Amino acid sequence: MPKRSAGMFPSLEHACAALRHGTRQLSLAGFANVLDALAARRRTRSGDTPPTGPFHFRIGVVPLSIRCACVETMRTFRALYAGFEADPPPPDAIQIDVRRTRAGRSFRRRYEVWADGTKRFTVWDHNALLPHIELALNWHIMLYLPRYYQVHAGVMEIGGEGVIFPAAPGSGKSTLTAGLLARGWRYLSDEFALIDPETLLLQPYPKALCIKKGSFDVLRGLGVSWRRRGEYVKGNKGRVTFVRPGEIHPQALGATGGLPARAACPIRHIIFCDYQPGRSPSMEPISRADAVLRLNRQSFNFLKFRARGIAILSDVARGAHCYQLASGAIDETCDLVARAVARE
Amino acid sequence: MNESPAGDCFPQRRQDLICFELDDEAVLYDNAFNTTCRLNATAYVIWKLCDGLGDVTAIAEQLSRRYDVSAAQARQDVRNALGQMFADGLLVRKEHDSN
Numbered sequence: 001m002p003k004r005s006a007g008m009f010p011s012l013e014h015a016c017a018a019l020r021h022g023t024r025q026l027s028l029a030g031f032a033n034v035l036d037a038l039a040a041r042r043r044t045r046s047g048d049t050p051p052t053g054p055f056h057f058r059i060g061v062v063p064l065s066i067r068c069a070c071v072e073t074m075r076t077f078r079a080l081y082a083g084f085e086a087d088p089p090p091p092d093a094i095q096i097d098v099r100r101t102r103a104g105r106s107f108r109r110r111y112e113v114w115a116d117g118t119k120r121f122t123v124w125d126h127n128a129l130l131p132h133i134e135l136a137l138n139w140h141i142m143l144y145l146p147r148y149y150q151v152h153a154g155v156m157e158i159g160g161e162g163v164i165f166p167a168a169p170g171s172g173k174s175t176l177t178a179g180l181l182a183r184g185w186r187y188l189s190d191e192f193a194l195i196d197p198e199t200l201l202l203q204p205y206p207k208a209l210c211i212k213k214g215s216f217d218v219l220r221g222l223g224v225s226w227r228r229r230g231e232y233v234k235g236n237k238g239r240v241t242f243v244r245p246g247e248i249h250p251q252a253l254g255a256t257g258g259l260p261a262r263a264a265c266p267i268r269h270i271i272f273c274d275y276q277p278g279r280s281p282s283m284e285p286i287s288r289a290d291a292v293l294r295l296n297r298q299s300f301n302f303l304k305f306r307a308r309g310i311a312i313l314s315d316v317a318r319g320a321h322c323y324q325l326a327s328g329a330i331d332e333t334c335d336l337v338a339r340a341v342a343r344e
Numbered sequence: 345m346n347e348s349p350a351g352d353c354f355p356q357r358r359q360d361l362i363c364f365e366l367d368d369e370a371v372l373y374d375n376a377f378n379t380t381c382r383l384n385a386t387a388y389v390i391w392k393l394c395d396g397l398g399d400v401t402a403i404a405e406q407l408s409r410r411y412d413v414s415a416a417q418a419r420q421d422v423r424n425a426l427g428q429m430f431a432d433g434l435l436v437r438k439e440h441d442s443n
Contacts, residue, residue, distance in 0.1 A: 289369035293382045303378065307362050310373045310380060314364040 056089035057081050060204035061148075061194060062141060063090030066133070069100035070111060073129045076230060080208040080244055094140045096133060115140045130242065131234035134210065138191060141205070142300045148194040148203060149312050150300040154273075155188035155202055156180050157254075161268035162202040163341060164193045165325075166298040169237075172275030172327050175215040178248055179330040180337065182222040186254040187245045188265075197305075197312050200319070201264035206245055206253055213239040218330050222248055269341055270295065270322045279328040281336050288314075291322035354438040355403075355426055356396030361434065372434060381432055386411075390425045396438040400426065 049055065052074055053067035059081060068074040086093075097114040111129055113121040115136040123132050142150060154165035154173035163185075167173040174190040181187045188204040196203055211219055213231075220226060224247050234240045245252030254263065270291050271283070292313045296302055302309045323340065327333040362373040368385040383391055389410065393403045400422055408418035429435045 287369050287384075288366040289364075289371050289382045289384075292364070292366065292371050293380055296380055306378055307373050307375055310362070310364055310371060314366055314371065317366060 051075065054089075056086040056093060057084045058086040058090055059084045060188070060206050062137075062145065062205050062207075063093040064096065064137065065089055065093040066096040066098075068096075068098040068129075068133070070098060070126055070129055073098070073126065073133070076130060076242075077133065080242055082244075083246075094137060094144060096136060098129065098133065116144070125233060127231075128233040128235075130230070130232050131210070131240060134207070134242075135234075137207075141192060145194070146301060146304055147197070149197055149305055149309060151193040151195065151295055152191070152298045152300060153193040154190050155193045155204075157186040157188060157202075157265045158338075158341060160265060161341070162188070162265040163269040163271060163337075164202070164267055165271050165273050166193070166295055167273045168298070170212075170275075171273055172215075173273055174209055174211055175218055175275070175330060176273055176327060176333060176337070178209055178211065178215075178219060178222060178243070179334040181209075181245060181248045181252055183334060183338065184249060184251065187249075187252045192300075193267075195267070195312060195316065196264065197308070199264070200312065200316055201266055203264050204253075208242040208244055209248075210234070210240050210242055212237055216241065219243065219248075221330070224248060267316050267320050270317065270320045271325050271337065271340075272323070273325040273327050275327045277328070279326060281328040281333040282326045283323050283336050283340055286322050286324050288317040288320075288322055291317045291320075353426075354396050354399050355394040355430070355435045356438045357391060357394050358434060358436055374433065381434060386421070387425050387429070390422055391429060391434065394426075394429075394435055 051071045052069055054065050055067075055074070055078060057064045057066070063086065066074075066077065068077065095116050099112045099114065100109065101112060102109055108124070111123045111126065112119055113123060113129075113132050113136045120136040120139060121132045123129050151164065151166050152169075153167065154177035156163045156165075156177060158180075165173045165176060177187065177190045187206055188202060189206060190209045191207060192205050194203040194205055195201070219241075224243060229241055231239050231241050272286070272291075272294055292310065295313045295317070296310065299305075299309065299313075305312065321340075325333070325337065360375065362375065364371045364373065368388065370383045370388045370391070372381045372383065373379075374381070390403060390407065393406055398406075400419065403426075404415060404418040404422040407413070407422055408415050411418070413421075426435065430437075
């Protein structure tokens with residue numbers, strides 16, 4: 001039995017084997033890991049999935065299998081993505097595995113977020129766990145969904161026409177997305193515009209909206225209930241909350257006057273947004289060449305696509321109206337966007 | 345700093361750049377460095393006139409006729425634009441033997 005560093009066992013079976021070979025090889029932290037692993041093994045009826053998973057989802061075009069040692073986080077994740085469960089499990093799913101371990105010296109509990117067999121994050125605060133699961137998932141979408149040209153953007157659809165809001169982090173695109181969703185626009189994503197290079201259609205990835213603390217009042221104003229709503233820590237972005245699209249509008253994912261849920265749609269409007277509080281919102285047309293350059297800057301996988309990526313963006317821009325939006329108060333901004341889109 | 349090209353310089357478009365025309369503007373893609381550059385309408389016209397056969401004065405004359413501006417204004421605009429394009433690596437200099 002090879003010696004291992006204190007507390008570091010890849011599985012419960014390895015820990016038990018170490019015990020059988022002599023407890024001198026097992027530190028206090030190692031004992032604690034064994035006890036944690038035993039506690040995580042729930043007695044279930046045959047066929048039942050334990051509360052830690054694995055659970056399988058298809059969120060738009062993104063297949064996911066997730067196992068999480070924190071039962072509370074797993075429960076929250078399942079609630080956020082109720083309606084996206086996949087059965088049978090997708091064969092090409094991104095595998096997210098959240099493991100609970102203890103630090104060797106301090107004995108302190110921590111979580112490790114693994115994605116497709118690679119450890120991505122170590123998380124000490126369980127309030128930061130859900131945002132890190134989202135980060136790991138986004139990271140692997142960039143890596144493992146390369147067939148789509150990916151732009152950092154909010155994505156909505158109205159009347160069969162796709163509208164994308166490319167923007168840097170903190171530009172207010174998720175809040176704007178929530179505001180338009182409340183008005184009955186169909187929600188495709190608040191993070192990724194996934195463009196099929198062959199058809200140039202937008203593919204949906206309707207993840208739970210991630211809203212920062214500065215927009216919590218906006219959410220309350222849209223009628224989102226705050227009763228028992230979790231708030232989480234997302235690194236230097238501070239406190240965030242996750243919102244199911246259906247909490248904002250019952251037809252968030254489609255089928256009322258627009259395209260059916262999960263349908264792809266063409267991009268007809270490209271609106272670059274930038275938020276400043278207290279500003280009166282305004283919207284100006286920009287040239288398609290300018291839009292292509294700026295879309296390229298917000299692309300996650302331009303290195304992979306290179307010249308073909310510019311060709312894709314050029315073809316998209318030729319079929320779309322392009323604007324710069326200086327956004328302010330949510331109602332005024334949504335009014336402005338809705339008028340501009342309806343006019344074209 | 346952009347250095348204005350000398351009068352006897354014959355600017356030529358780089359043939360390895362990929363040009364995407366959008367309305368009356370263009371996006372140029374440099375595959376060697378994976379960089380992009382946008383040309384507004386006037387800059388695109390000037391870039392297209394850079395065929396290695398005409399010098400700054402010849403290009404300015406064509407621009408002057410197209411946009412109905414004075415020859416002096418056109419020469420200044422062309423020099424400024426060419427200086428920026430050379431700095432951005434969009435052009436090469438083609439020196440002609442004056443003899």
